Amino acid sequence: MPLSGSRRPQRPTIGNSRQSTGGRALVVCALLSVALFTVSCRLGDEGPLALVRGGFQAATYPVRYLGATIAAPFQGLGNVVTNLTADQATLSELRQENDELRARNVALEEDARTAERLQGLLDLRDANNLQSTAARIISGPSDSWSTTVTIDKGTSSGLTVGMPVTASSGVIGQIVACGPVTSTVRLITDENSSVSAMVQSSRAQGMLEGTVTGQVQLSLIRSGQQVAIGDVVVTSGLGGVFPKGLPLGEVTSVEETPGALYLDVTVEPFARAESSEEVLVITSLTEEQQATAEDIAAADAQETGAASSGDQQQDTTE
Template sequence: MALSAPGQRGPSLGNNSNGGGTRQLAACVVVSLVLITVSSRMGQTGPLEAVRGAFMTVTTPVRYLGATVSAPFQGLGNIFANLTADQATLSDLKAENERLQARNAELEESEQTATRLQQLLDIKDTYNLQSTAARIISGSADSWSSTVTIDKGTADGLSVGMPVSASNGVIGQIVECGATSSTVRLLTDESSSISAMVQSNRAQGMVVGSASGQVSLTLIRSNQTVNVGDVVVTSGLGGVFPKGLPIGKVTSVQNNPGSLYLDVVVEPFAHTESFEEVLVITSLTQEQQATAQDISEADAQEGGSSASTDAAAGDGSAAGDASGSPDGSTNSNG
């Protein structure tokens, strides 16, 4: 075995290692190219695809575990990034958040307004009302009356006496009318009275308000039947309110001994604090007015059968009443 002379270097192990690594890398590249080529030619059904699927199945739990472990650290990274954000960025984000909140409130308000207007259109179509829409702009100007002010007046074709309804029932009647605004007396006002009837048995009476805001159905004789839960609607007598508009629901009935009339308390369907838009009914169709039979039945209920007989026979005064002239019991409607 020959030994190297002093001062001479033997074969470099480092060079041999580098050469071996280069050859291994080249071999891996060649093998990868071969596998890619074979896999592309065999498609999704070849043995290489099966091996790859098995490898993915085996390593899936490990990958899920890694993702679970790293998630908290990613969250901490986001928190750290937020903490280290400059003041200008934080101010921009705050302004954007406020803008989005304002926009959301605007869209919510628009949706609610559209819903209320659709409800008004529904009641207009249901009862075939000749009407115009108005907005409530203020409440009572004093503490001893129940009124609201709407933003329509004579310039819009409105006049004193016109009935006003919300989307679910009557709220009152115009008592003052200016060029661009009108005052509506609510049915809860102690000066308010509306010809009405119990929907189930057609018992005729008057819905009146009170100083306390309680609404009552009066002039219902004690021998008639009224039950809690009965619906009260406009009767059409007097030719002011269209027949059949909902007013409220009976919440209390008392038959006091010796009294000719029942004490009936009514809860209105419509409360002005829940509404912003209303319908002003500008005119009535023939079908919306009380008929001669309605008037005769109201007279018979109050005074006996003679008026009913005359009306049924076509009495001229009854026909006149049906055409819109109120009788004595409905003068307050005007």
């Protein structure tokens, strides 16, 4: 029997033993982690820990590579789904901005072309010292057979019938009717059009005339005068209507009929109304822009020579 008054020693419970063991293990792991971290920081990429870490990374590389390879398509698919489900309002806004930029670009190109054409007119005006008024063609020829155009200037701008009209590349015609704010221009391709002209190189003088077919002929060029394909034809200033030296066109064919007094010369105009938008109306001529006495004498001599040749041919025939 146990002695009276004595107490039996108590055994530690199983639960308390486990808690004590777990606590000690946790403390040991924490201390070990701190120690390993400290050693790793001091040794850097050298030492046994670095070798262990490198070996672990090498051993696990195939698994990590396989995982990344499998996940890559799903990441791309996620991007596609995100793009497909983008905010429709944002897409609509981007389309609108694109349309606005495209329209602005077209407008800028048109402004540049207009500036280039206007600069051409200014260059022509300055080079020839023209007294002129700028106008815009508001009603052009509907086809190659049309022979008149309408411009947006009239008597209120000081224009009158008979004034010459030129584009930057060359003469296009002459005013034949004037209203207060518009005028009708007869083109040089009209069969009733006639402009005093001369071959720039040889100074051979004639008349630039339109035809029913729309072709332009340089008439009254006497046989034997120097005219060749490619020669430039300009206004001669005779008659006091067109200033001297304005470009008209280029010779495209020269034919000489046996026994004929004059050559058949075809000219391609430099300016076409269907491709022109802005023009200059020449309002007056200076003395320098009119034909000189020498020009008039040369034209008279050319006409006299043609008449003499005709008389000789008639006498020979008789």
